[in-house]
Amino acid sequence: MESITLQPVSRVDGEVQIPGSKSLSNRILLLAALAEGRTRITNLLDSDDVRHMLKALSQLGVDYTLSEDRQTCTVDGIGSAFASQGAELFLGNAGTAMRPLAAALCLGKGDFHLTGEPRMYERPIGDLVNALRALGADIEYLRDEGYPPLRIKASGLSGGTVGIRGNISSQFLTALLMAAPLAKGDLHIEVEGELVSKPYIDITLHTMQSFGVEVENHDYQRFVVRGGQRYRSPGEIMVEGDASSASYFLAAAAIAGGTVRVYGVGADSVQGDKRFAEVLEQMGARVSYGPTWIEVSRGDLNGVDLDLNHIPDAAMTIATTALFARGPTAIRNIYNWRVKETDRLAAMATELRKVGATVVEGEDFIEITPPAELRHAAVDTYDDHRMAMCFSLVALGDTPVTINDPGCTAKTFPTYFELFESICER
Numbered sequence: 001m002e003s004i005t006l007q008p009v010s011r012v013d014g015e016v017q018i019p020g021s022k023s024l025s026n027r028i029l030l031l032a033a034l035a036e037g038r039t040r041i042t043n044l045l046d047s048d049d050v051r052h053m054l055k056a057l058s059q060l061g062v063d064y065t066l067s068e069d070r071q072t073c074t075v076d077g078i079g080s081a082f083a084s085q086g087a088e089l090f091l092g093n094a095g096t097a098m099r100p101l102a103a104a105l106c107l108g109k110g111d112f113h114l115t116g117e118p119r120m121y122e123r124p125i126g127d128l129v130n131a132l133r134a135l136g137a138d139i140e141y142l143r144d145e146g147y148p149p150l151r152i153k154a155s156g157l158s159g160g161t162v163g164i165r166g167n168i169s170s171q172f173l174t175a176l177l178m179a180a181p182l183a184k185g186d187l188h189i190e191v192e193g194e195l196v197s198k199p200y201i202d203i204t205l206h207t208m209q210s211f212g213v214e215v216e217n218h219d220y221q222r223f224v225v226r227g228g229q230r231y232r233s234p235g236e237i238m239v240e241g242d243a244s245s246a247s248y249f250l251a252a253a254a255i256a257g258g259t260v261r262v263y264g265v266g267a268d269s270v271q272g273d274k275r276f277a278e279v280l281e282q283m284g285a286r287v288s289y290g291p292t293w294i295e296v297s298r299g300d301l302n303g304v305d306l307d308l309n310h311i312p313d314a315a316m317t318i319a320t321t322a323l324f325a326r327g328p329t330a331i332r333n334i335y336n337w338r339v340k341e342t343d344r345l346a347a348m349a350t351e352l353r354k355v356g357a358t359v360v361e362g363e364d365f366i367e368i369t370p371p372a373e374l375r376h377a378a379v380d381t382y383d384d385h386r387m388a389m390c391f392s393l394v395a396l397g398d399t400p401v402t403i404n405d406p407g408c409t410a411k412t413f414p415t416y417f418e419l420f421e422s423i424c425e426r
C-alpha cells in the first residue's frame with residue numbers, strides 16, 4: 001500500500017496488549033545463541049529487526065524453533081563464540097543487530113560480512129570498530145570509513161582497558177558489554193564524553209544478568225567485566241512489551257481519551273521509555289501504573305521544555321503530541337536523532353510544518369508551536385517506522401491525515417495501524 005488516510009478520530013478508549021520489545025528481543029536472542037543450554041523465549045517481537053537477527057543466527061549455525069505466530073522461540077545455545085567461514089549477514093536497518101553482532105562476531109573464528117540497507121551504510125559504527133580494533137579485532141570497512149558494510153576476520157578479543165565514545169549511540173557500549181564476558185581477559189571499559197540514551201545500558205546489564213553475567217558499573221563511566229566466562233541460559237525468559245511502541249497509545253489517550261491502558265509495560269519495566277508517561281503527566285495528562293501496565297486519561301495539555309536524551313525514541317511521540325498542547329514545546333539534547341532511521345530532526349521539522357506547525361530545528365533540539373488549526377497533509381515517512389506511527393496521532397484533531405508508506409512500521413511494529421484503529425472512535 002502506498003499510503004493510508006486516517007479519518008478524524010473523536011475519542012480513543014480501550015486496552016491494548018503491546019507486542020514484545022525490539023531492544024529486549026534482539027539482546028535476548030543473541031545471548032541465548034551464545035549461552036550454554038536451551039532458552040525458551042516468550043512474547044518475542046515479530047518484526048523486521050528481529051527477523052534479521054534470527055536469520056543471521058541461523059546462518060551462524062544456531063538452531064532454534066519458532067512457534068507459528070513467531071512469538072515463542074526455543075534457542076539451542078552454542079555455549080561459545082560463533083565460528084563460520086564466509087557468512088554474509090544482511091541486517092537491514094537494525095541497529096540492535098548490526099552493532100551487537102559486529103562485536104560478538106570478533107570473539108569467534110572465521111570470516112564474516114555484515115551488510116544492510118542503504119541507510120545502514122549512513123549510520124556510524126566507527127567508535128565501536130575503533131574499540132574492537134584496540135582489543136585485537138581485524139575489521140575492514142567495505143565502503144566508507146566509519147560505516148557498514150564491514151568485513152570481520154575473527155580470532156577472539158583480548159581483555160584490557162578500552163575507551164568507547166558515548167555521545168553518538170549507546171549501542172556501541174551495549175555491543176562491547178555483551179561481548180566482554182567471552183573475551184580472553186578481563187575488560188575495563190571507559191566511556192569517553194557524554195553517554196547518550198543511558199537507560200538502554202540498563203536493559204543490556206539486566207539482560208546479561210538474566211544470562212548469569214554480572215557487570216561492575218561505576219556510575220556509567222567505567223565498567224568492568226570478567227573475561228573467559230560463558231553465558232548460561234535462564235531456561236525460560238519472557239520479553240516485556242515494547243515501551244516505545246506503547247508511547248503512541250498513551251499519547252493518543254492524553255490527547256483524545258477516554259482512557260487507554262497498555263499491558264506489557266508498567267512500573268516494573270526495565271525499559272527507560274516507560275518514563276514517556278512522566279512527560280505526558282507533566283503536560284497535563286492523568287497517568288497511573290501497575291507492575292505491568294500503564295494507563296493514561298485525557299488532560300488539558302500544555303507545552304513543555306525538556307531534555308529527552310534518556311528517551312530518544314519515545315521523544316519523537318512528544319513532537320506530535322505537542323500539536324495538541326497549549327503553547328510551544330521544546331525537545332532538547334537529541335542530536336543523535338540525526339543518525340537513526342533517517343535524519344529525524346530534519347524529517348520531523350519538515351512534516352510538522354506540512355500539518356501547519358511552526359517549527360524551529362536546531363542542531364540538537366526542536367521547538368514546535370502548534371497551529372490554530374491542523375491541515376490535512378500527505379506525510380512522508382522516510383522509511384522510518386516512528387515517523388509513520390507518530391503522525392497517526394494527527395488524526396486525533398479535526399482533520400484527516402495521510403501517511404505515505406505506512407508499511408515501514410514493519411521494522412518494529414507490523415500490526416501498528418490495526419491496533420491503533422482498535423482504540424479509535426469516530
Ligand SMILES: O=C(O)C1=C[C@@H](OP(=O)(O)O)[C@@H](O)[C@H](O)C1
Pocket residue numbers: 022023024095096168169170171174196197200312313336
Ligand atoms: O540499545 C537499544 O536497544 C537502542 C538504543 C537507542 O539507540 P541509541 O543508543 O543509538 O540512541 C534507541 O534509539 C534504539 O531504538 C534502541
Ligand SMILES: C=C(OP(=O)(O)O)C(=O)O
Pocket residue numbers: 093094095096313340341386412
Ligand atoms: C533508532 C531505532 O532503531 P535502531 O535499533 O535501528 O537503532 C528506533 O527503533 O527508533
